[in-house]
Structure formats: C-alpha cells, structure tokens
Amino acid sequence: MTRIAIVEGDGIGHEVIPVAHQALELLHPEYDYFPVDVGYGRWEQTGCPCADADIAALKTADAVLFGAVTTPPMRDYQSVVLRIRKALDLYANLRPVKSDGFDILIVRENTEGMYSGIEEIGPDRATTLRVVSRTGTERIVRAAIRCAGQRRGKLTIGHKANVLKSDVFFRDICIAEAQNAGVEYNDKYIDALGLDILQHPGAYDVVVTTNIFGDIISDVSSYLVGGLGLVPSANIGDRYALFEPVHGSAPDIAGKNIANPIAALRSAAMLLAHIGDQEGAERIESAIGTVISSGILTRDIGGSAGTWEFGEAVLKALGNCPVGR
Numbered sequence: 001m002t003r004i005a006i007v008e009g010d011g012i013g014h015e016v017i018p019v020a021h022q023a024l025e026l027l028h029p030e031y032d033y034f035p036v037d038v039g040y041g042r043w044e045q046t047g048c049p050c051a052d053a054d055i056a057a058l059k060t061a062d063a064v065l066f067g068a069v070t071t072p073p074m075r076d077y078q079s080v081v082l083r084i085r086k087a088l089d090l091y092a093n094l095r096p097v098k099s100d101g102f103d104i105l106i107v108r109e110n111t112e113g114m115y116s117g118i119e120e121i122g123p124d125r126a127t128t129l130r131v132v133s134r135t136g137t138e139r140i141v142r143a144a145i146r147c148a149g150q151r152r153g154k155l156t157i158g159h160k161a162n163v164l165k166s167d168v169f170f171r172d173i174c175i176a177e178a179q180n181a182g183v184e185y186n187d188k189y190i191d192a193l194g195l196d197i198l199q200h201p202g203a204y205d206v207v208v209t210t211n212i213f214g215d216i217i218s219d220v221s222s223y224l225v226g227g228l229g230l231v232p233s234a235n236i237g238d239r240y241a242l243f244e245p246v247h248g249s250a251p252d253i254a255g256k257n258i259a260n261p262i263a264a265l266r267s268a269a270m271l272l273a274h275i276g277d278q279e280g281a282e283r284i285e286s287a288i289g290t291v292i293s294s295g296i297l298t299r300d301i302g303g304s305a306g307t308w309e310f311g312e313a314v315l316k317a318l319g320n321c322p323v324g325r
C-alpha cells in the first residue's frame with residue numbers, strides 16, 4: 001500500500017497542509033496517511049525537534065508531504081528541514097515557477113554548499129564551511145540536465161565564480177556535464193541572474209545552482225507568480241522524496257486563517273506526479289485554476305478568502321467532497 005507521511009510542522013504548516021492532505025485523501029482514499037510531528041513547536045514542548053525515530057518513520061513512506069518548520073536564529077538549534085534533507089539524501093530541490101509566458105524550473109543543490117552544517121561560532125569569529133563536492137555537483141547538474149531534456153532543453157548555471165573558488169569548481173563541472181550531454185547551456189553570475197529572471201522570465205528553462213543561491217533565487221522568483229503562497233517544491237533523492245511549499249512557517253500570519261494553501265496543494269500535485277499519478281496531479285492544478293477563475297482568492301493575491309474557504313472551494317472543484325476540518 002502507498003504510504004504518505006504528513007508533516008504539518010510549524011506555523012501555517014498547520015493550516016495549509018490539512019488542505020493539501022484532504023485533496024490527497026479525496027483523490028486517493030486508499031493510501032495510508034500517517035502523521036509525523038517534528039519542528040520548533042515539538043522542541044518547545046519536549047526539547048527535541050526531531051528524533052531519530054521520526055527520520056526512520058519518514059523513511060518508511062513512499063513520499064512525504066511537508067509544511068514548513070520554524071528555524072529560529074539560535075546558536076544551538078539545528079534546522080529540522082535541513083536535517084531531514086540530509087538524512088534522506090534529498091539532493092535535488094526542484095522549484096517550478098510558471099505562469100503565462102514563462103516556465104522556469106529552479107534546480108537547487110540541497111545537501112551541501114552553505115548549508116553543509118559545518119560551522120562554528122567562536123568568541124571573535126564565526127565560520128561556515130561552503131562545501132561543493134564533485135559528487136554533489138555532478139549529481140545535481142545531471143538531474144538538472146535530465147529535467148531540461150524533458151522540457152525545452154536549455155540549462156542556465158547560476159554561480160558566483162568571480163568571487164568564490166567553490167563556484168569556479170561548481171561552474172566548471174556543470175559546464176563539462178552540459179557539454180558532455182550536448183544540452184544548450186549558458187552561465188550567469190547569480191546576482192545578475194536574480195534580476196534578469198525578473199526582467200526576462202521567458203528566457204529561462206532550467207536553472208541549476210548551489211544551495212543558498214537556489215534558496216534565495218526561488219523566493220525572489222516567486223514574485224513573478226504572486227508570491228510565496230503559490231510556489232511548490234519537490235525534494236528528490238535516489239530513494240526518498242519530500243514535497244513542500246517554498247515558503248516557511250510564516251509566523252506573522254500563522255493562526256489567522258489567511259495563508260494561501262496553493263503552494264501546499266501544488267506540492268501535493270508534485271507528490272502525485274512523482275508516485276505515478278499524473279492525472280491526479282493535473283486534477284489538483286486544474287481545480288486550483290477553476291477556483292482562481294471564479295474569483296475566490298486569498299488576501300496575498302488580492303482577495304479576501306480564508307485558507308479554509310479557498311481550500312473548500314478547491315476540494316469542491318476536485319470532487320464535491322465535504323471538508324472535515
């Protein structure tokens with residue numbers, strides 16, 4: 001039986017993931033859904049944000065639907081989402097940003113770079129080791145090239161090789177792999193790329209970059225489609241897969257029933273496509289489109305619908321199923 005782990009996490013994860021979970025339940029009541037409670041809230045209650053047993057539970061799932069976790073800027077707190085990405089070796093973070101006239105897939109290296117976790121704070125100096133390995137780079141650029149092959153066949157390599165030797169290494173490996181695969185490619189400094197994506201989004205197909213740059217550039221690119229409430233992502237490894245909105249736990253709006261659940265719903269759609277139900281994925285996307293066209297919109301995109309009102313409308317468009325929460 002297909003097993004789906006549901007991780008609400010923190011903040012608006014408790015609001016948007018139940019909507020996406022219900023959409024999955026509606027399309028696939030036969031799946032086994034099980035909750036895994038991790039995050040900052042769990043740490044506040046128990047002193048442990050994520051136990052080894054939670055990682056083990058996630059590894060029993062065919063796919064994970066994940067909300068977001070709060071990662072406070074504290075010296076001794078380790079980000080749960082980074083831990084999970086590393087523990088499940090989810091090295092490719094795919095972040096699609098698309099609308100009329102453009103369709104960009106940001107492919108972010110997800111297990112090393114600036115988020116290697118090798119760092120220390122001393123009395124007078126703090127250091128973070130930016131690890132860019134040959135293995136890590138080859139596998140992410142090969143994943144990006146595979147994606148490009150299924151799309152418009154164009155790869156853009158985002159880096160800061162003018163300053164960072166680790167990015168000279170990253171860029172050179174990416175270029176060698178692109179030439180080897182015969183894929184059309186170009187490369188750009190990440191700062192200029194950030195602006196150019198906003199100015200000329202139609203010029204981009206697949207963008208491959210390192211961890212922190214992919215994190216930043218995908219948040220920035222979300223501006224093109226109406227903000228963070230709309231952009232989903234897939235975290236893919238060779239064995240495991242986790243699907244989550246690009247946004248975080250949004251403490252500024254948590255608990256107010258105003259978060260946009262579209263990113264979570266689209267993440268559920270990506271999950272279905274990954275486990276082989278492309279039709280289910282398309283049904284979720286189409287239901288979202290139907291609801292938006294009917295004028296039901298959350299506040300971040302100019303409407304006044306609450307998270308649940310929007311969610312109910314999507315579930316109704318999906319199959320007229322009553323919402324149980």
Ligand SMILES: NC(=O)C1=CN([C@@H]2O[C@H](COP(=O)(O)OP(=O)(O)OC[C@H]3O[C@@H](n4cnc5c(N)ncnc54)[C@H](O)[C@@H]3O)[C@@H](O)[C@H]2O)C=CC1
Pocket residue numbers: 012016067068069070071072081228229230244246247248249250251252253258259260261263300
């Ligand atoms: N994958 C994860 O678990 C992530 C966790 N975080 C964590 O989340 C916490 C908050 O981080 P922020 O920098 O504030 O980023 P954020 O993405 O949570 O929020 C940024 C802004 O976007 C808005 N926003 C986000 N999602 C929205 C939605 N679905 N609907 C409407 N508006 C939405 C928020 O209200 C806020 O104004 C931090 O602890 C951060 O570390 C941040 C990003 C990813």
Ligand SMILES: CC(C)CC(=O)C(=O)O
Pocket residue numbers: 071079081082115215246
């Ligand atoms: C805690 C952060 C590393 C999460 C984040 O910003 C992201 O990966 O999108």
